[in-house]
């Protein structure tokens with residue numbers, strides 16, 4: 001039986017992970033759960049899965065009976081360290097997921113990684129530690145899970161292009177001049193996926209795809225220029241790989257995160273699931289377009305961040321987290337999100353990062369600058 005820790009268990013990925021694990025009780029045992037502040041749901045989950053070790057980054061206001069509770073900013077790291085699991089599912093949102101991922105790979109656990117920010121901000125630290133400990137990183141992000149599956153049995157030297165698909169978000173066809181009028185409600189209304197608020201807004205600005213280009217760079221060890229993006233509004237083809245013989249492999253499936261989560265948990269095998277299957281006959285078309293870089297500058301910004309891979313992706317991510325919060329709180333307009341990200345990157349370009357501690361310091365500094373702009 002595999003011993004699993006689920007970080008961010010109260011979020012969209014975390015709840016889906018528990019749903020998958022609950023379908024295979026003989027294969028998995030949950031040995032630790034962690035959340036941010038949602039004590040009520042965390043307690044319910046701990047009771048349901050009989051988990052004694054739970055963590056919250058916020059201080060719990062009341063006691064949670066019969067459980068060993070770890071609290072504080074480093075709660076998720078301590079849960080991973082204390083539980084010593086075989087697999088860590090990291091479904092924390094934002095840069096807060098980085099140190100728990102680092103802990104998981106240091107311990108040699110399999111890291112089922114949804115928290116793309118771990119690789120975006122600290123890809124060099126995470127991959128170095130994984131190489132040292134022998135830890136495997138299995139992507140949960142549907143696009144990266146698709147690429148990972150396409151690469152099964154293939155040689156990485158034979159990759160010509162990785163093509164990440166993107167739904168294009170809710171504003172794919174909306175005129176750019178009206179972006180200043182976009183409301184949080186409109187931006188939160190994703191056409192194909194149901195996700196947490198930050199990633200949903202990032203899908204609307206396409207920053208999510210920018211982060212995913214960087215995530216793919218660290219996961220698959222190819223040049224940035226070999227990673228392309230195709231807009232695919234139906235979200236059925238989850239991504240593709242083109243090989244040097246011009247052959248293209250695509251991975252398809254229903255848009256349900258439980259599928260790539262199950263793959264990451266049961267890799268290298270496949271778990272039996274019984275959801276409503278893909279109905280090819282009812283599909284009238286599968287479309288693919290090039291992304292509109294003029295309308296969605298996030299893609300270019302993310303590529304430019306990789307000119308200083310230890311510094312600028314961290315700044316970009318932190319500024320984006322703050323700006324997205326500002327937009328959701330109606331303090332800035334939708335079209336100001338990218339301005340704030342770009343200006344924060346300009347201010348902190350060239351910052352030196354030699355260690356994970358430097359990275360966390362840069363994250364804090366970036367947030368302060370971005371917060372000032374939001375204010």
Ligand SMILES: NC(=O)c1ccc[n+]([C@@H]2O[C@H](COP(=O)([O-])OP(=O)(O)OC[C@H]3O[C@@H](n4cnc5c(N)ncnc54)[C@H](OP(=O)(O)O)[C@@H]3O)[C@@H](O)[C@H]2O)c1
Nearest residue numbers: 008010011012013036037038057092093096114115195196
């Ligand atoms: N949702 C998707 O379909 C999807 C798809 C691909 C990739 N991802 C990636 O998966 C990650 C999670 O996304 P999500 O959509 O599941 O987000 P979400 O619904 O907002 O959930 C975030 C989780 O992280 C916890 N959390 C928040 N701040 C924390 C902190 N400082 N320390 C520890 N835990 C904290 C939250 O706890 P509380 O509930 O207590 O606040 C919650 O459990 C993101 O990196 C996202 O990009 C998500």
